[in-house]
Amino acid sequence: MMRFKKSLVTFAVLSALALSGCGVDTDDEDNPTGSGSGSSTTTTDIPYASIETAKFVTEPASGATTFTVTVTLSENATSPITLDYEVTAVSASGSDFVANSDTLEIPVGAKTANISYVVNGDDLDEDDETINIKISNASGANIRSDFDTSLITIRDEDDSSSASFTTNRANVAEGSGAYKVTVQLSTKTERNVSIPFVVSGLATAGQDYTLNTASPLSVIAGTDTVDIDLTILSDTLPEGGESIVLTLQSPTNAELGADNELTLIIPGDIGLNDTGVVTFYDGVNFLNALPQSSFPGQDAEFGADAEGTNVSYDGPAGFSFEKLDSAGNTIPSSSSSFVCVRDNKTGLVWEVKQDTQALPSVSGDALRDHIDTFDYYTDYPYRDSHANWRASNYQYYWFNDESTTNGGAEGSQGTVFPKSGYPIDTICSFPHENEMNYISSANKCNTELYVEAMNDLAICGYKDWRLPEIGEITSIQNYRSSGAELGEEDYFPNTVSGEYITATPSADGTGAAWCMDTSVGQVKLCNKQVPNHIRAVRGGSL
Template identity: 25%
Template structure:
């Protein structure tokens, strides 16, 4: 009994005639007609760029001007970006277009304008703002896993039966849109440094250290194989050390000094602290604050995308790795003691051949890769 509609855009006054038929529950009916005039509108094209949006970096953003209107039966749209970091629109000449928000470090605002043109060439414009916030990716590397699987084989990562896999989440899932400084698999981002800590080309063959552009840490690159332990050079990757560290010259609990010239080329001892002191004395890569990495720092180098290979670290970035032992291990010390509640005689190692960790007796030997903050 009540009818309503929105007044359309009109170029001229337009007469309408309505016919109303009322039918009762016994089949009786009556019809009447009603005439009305719709006036022409001041605007014949109205552009509608849609509501303002809030998104995160790397999100897929849709710009939708399909709620625009024109007096003619058809119209077209053309989008352009007005402000902010330049984005690539999928179809800038369609009313609905998309883009992926770029990699940013701080909050940013983008603005876009759509021009709507009717079939007679008349236009109208409207704009929309898109506020972009950085994703909470943290200051740590992802796992290096870039593939998804079901129970038996590799599959596309968007699967309702096997959702939220490692490759779909975190920094690695946006690797193709990350603004990387250097090189590395997926989201790993490394820059090579020479002996003075100056940057060198990504394809340089001679380099002494590596800067991790995600964590900001600088890592030791081992020198080439130079002989048979202990007849090796100081930073030969084959050298092994027991866990012995000091804090303010006081030995940490549970540490054990390895005998001199046993598993390393040191006339003092083959404990970690002696190695740190010798490297710092060199002002190696422009730093004297070299140390043993924490558990989390060392784990950040492991690339689990290399599972099934002998070494789970990028050997183009970290060359001169020691040979994998007959038992299949490449154990590297962390600085963290394993708290067993009694002797504190074990510290955590991370095995670069399988990515596992282990509470390892401090009196045994393992490899070491030093790190420092910038």
């Protein structure tokens, strides 16, 4: 037993000496330093490079913003390191970011470096989008497996788009024809939007109106409006007011806005406007506010104007008008930029004349020579005269070559403008050849060409303009003896004093047509061979 214990002790001591190197002679010629490393060369490890695998950024509201993603080494670089990178789309479109490729350099001593990339802002409602930044072809480093690509998520900063009507109530006259209802997206979107809708109300489809737009509505990506087209029909039934109720339902790729129901009111049968007279005659003057027992039964006691002199936003006394923009949309009564006016009592739509413009004082060859002295782009004095071709001071010859409606004489065509492309004379003008709305056939100052130009250019979105009948133009004349009330809206600015000729020919004299003198409202005959003022109208005839 003692011999066995002694052997164990001896073995343990020898093992300890061997592990510690003590007492071991390592006469190794390849290890002159005696360090026991087994080699004279110091090994340097190659660092590993990795890129952030995921990052979230928010697109800018506008313009472009530069962001960065970090490449990290496992240890500081002991020599310059380069690696290639490429920025590519995953779900983003090419307009949302700048795709590029380049080489990243990491200098000696650095452990990180940034790759820059550019994100572009827009005003579209869109899904969050993604791009990839991939590193490759490293020199002086290895790329760590599964850490060679960064997925960048670009969060959309635009509000979600919602669909609504631009108003929740509108009046439309029976028999007034084409009518557009606009549906507006609050924000443009990169997605096509589908908006279902339903129609209800007291009006009868096919009898009171026709629906020309099928459900659902489609709003093309990148746009923000779509129209529902209706035709408001006339009938012979004596009836009260009716309604068309349009209701939007939940859209696809958008939300449902607050104003999702629109009620179109069709008043009772179309009637005539009253005269506008709201004061009374007392034997001396016409400006009394109260009825006079000595002169009973006066105009101001009866009809729509009997409400008195209270100023109304939609017109004086019993008149009711709406202002329309260039596309036929109803705009606020306080707006100063309107192109047409709708009469809510009659359903007629009237053009609004433009400001007075300068016209040349010579015609024929003298006018052509006069025009040739100017350069259109530098000193031509009539550019505004062409642009504002519906100016209030312009006049036109009465011309109608339809034998069934011209009363036996077609009137006068007027003379051809002396210089082609410069449609101007001493009494009227049309758009110049350098303007987008130039009409080559508009080469004379007559009523037929004027109405054709109104329809060719779809003034206020309509293409059924015409010259009014005498009963129609008198329906908008205010025959009051007093001036405008304080705060009263002027629905027919730029109305000059003078004769406005109509489409109604004289039954007795074939060379005359009925006109109205706006200064006093007098109806009289005007010569077809003499130029007069005109105001175009569209909609059902009274």
